[in-house]
Amino acid sequence: MVDFTLTEQQRNIRELAHDFAEKEIRPVAWEYDRDATWPQEIIKKAWDVGLMNSQLPEKYGGAGASYLDGVLIGEELAWGCAAIATTLGINELAAAPVRLGGTEQVKAEYLGMLTEEPKLASFCLTEPEAGSDVSAMRTTAVRRGDKYVINGSKVFISNGGYADWYTVYAKTDTDAGHRGISAFVVPRDDTVTVDKHEDKMGLRASNTAAISFNETEVPAENLLGDENHGFKLAMMTLDRSRPGVAAMATGIARAAFEFATEYAKERVQFGVPIALHQGIQFMIADMATEIEAARLLTWQSAVLLDRGKRNTLQSSHAKRFAADTAMKVATDAVQIYGGYGFIKDYPVEKLMRDAKIMQLYEGTSQIQRLVIAREILLPRQVDELAVERQLAAA
Numbered sequence: 001m002v003d004f005t006l007t008e009q010q011r012n013i014r015e016l017a018h019d020f021a022e023k024e025i026r027p028v029a030w031e032y033d034r035d036a037t038w039p040q041e042i043i044k045k046a047w048d049v050g051l052m053n054s055q056l057p058e059k060y061g062g063a064g065a066s067y068l069d070g071v072l073i074g075e076e077l078a079w080g081c082a083a084i085a086t087t088l089g090i091n092e093l094a095a096a097p098v099r100l101g102g103t104e105q106v107k108a109e110y111l112g113m114l115t116e117e118p119k120l121a122s123f124c125l126t127e128p129e130a131g132s133d134v135s136a137m138r139t140t141a142v143r144r145g146d147k148y149v150i151n152g153s154k155v156f157i158s159n160g161g162y163a164d165w166y167t168v169y170a171k172t173d174t175d176a177g178h179r180g181i182s183a184f185v186v187p188r189d190d191t192v193t194v195d196k197h198e199d200k201m202g203l204r205a206s207n208t209a210a211i212s213f214n215e216t217e218v219p220a221e222n223l224l225g226d227e228n229h230g231f232k233l234a235m236m237t238l239d240r241s242r243p244g245v246a247a248m249a250t251g252i253a254r255a256a257f258e259f260a261t262e263y264a265k266e267r268v269q270f271g272v273p274i275a276l277h278q279g280i281q282f283m284i285a286d287m288a289t290e291i292e293a294a295r296l297l298t299w300q301s302a303v304l305l306d307r308g309k310r311n312t313l314q315s316s317h318a319k320r321f322a323a324d325t326a327m328k329v330a331t332d333a334v335q336i337y338g339g340y341g342f343i344k345d346y347p348v349e350k351l352m353r354d355a356k357i358m359q360l361y362e363g364t365s366q367i368q369r370l371v372i373a374r375e376i377l378l379p380r381q382v383d384e385l386a387v388e389r390q391l392a393a394a
Helices: 008-035 040-049 067-080 082-101 104-116 230-266 278-306 312-342 348-358 365-377 384-393
Strands: 121-124 140-144 147-158 165-171 181-187 192-197 208-219
Touching: 008 040, 008 067, 008 082, 008 348, 040 082, 067 082, 067 230, 067 278, 082 104, 082 121, 082 147, 082 165, 082 181, 082 230, 082 348, 121 147, 147 165, 147 181, 165 230, 181 208, 181 230, 230 278, 230 312, 230 348, 278 312, 312 348, 312 365
Parallel strands: 121 165
Antiparallel strands: 140 147, 140 165, 147 208, 165 181, 192 208
């Protein structure tokens, strides 16, 4: 039988994350959104209680939490504020390529850095000319003796302006398309510059920056995996990170649903609360169903990883559906609020703005549909045992 009952430990993890979101995030979320405030104080508190870096292995100072544990935390933090949840969760994204492709020395140094102090790392893949089309990447890494020299620019880098190190994707063979991409861990130094802090529509308490690497030298051992195998490493990383995005989208949707439901009970029109009007009831019912479905897809995509199985199809299902659900539910929540939903004094307009990015980053909803179609129409034969061995090694 399939059992969706969480263990006592998982319930405790979710309760810890919810309490933190309720007490530390929710009270300041709308103020931080208005002023685009960097949440340094919350970062420190989340690090102290173990809500950051929880999935890093215990040997490097992490809690060794499962992927399911991670999505439980992610939903609750995003229920508090998706921008702050993004800020707190990006270390896991940046660390994934290091876990998968780094040498033991690199893992100990860079993963250990995140668990010894409340430091940050960023994932640098997207470029001005290379968004969904990763093969159009222009950043280069040239081998010179025992070092690589990196030159190029990255955009839309979460936590980029505050990161202590970066996982950077660059062309080591400029003529080979996506087969010429390699990945590196790059410490921040004087050759790494923050070109711009983006002023965003939503996720305003999350730092998003443009980063340039200018003759940036890194030791050859900072290469992650084999040279020219960075694209595969990036795709494996996104398989692991998309459940987390789906969890955050579910958290946004749940928050919007709860606000809309309470408002519908209180707002009186035509002599009765609008919750008694069938049109509103149907909207709320659809919200509830779609949130439940998004959560179950998210859990499935995470559990497959915990079982050492490939989750490419399921992670795209979860990310696509949860992101679209967040946008729909938040939009419907604004509709239920009516004109007040369009006013910043009320909470749901922020949720609608935050929801939009869920359909864009870490693969747009359209890219997820392409992945899903490819997996259905042209399924790859995968050696599951090899995948399990790889995960065990990571």
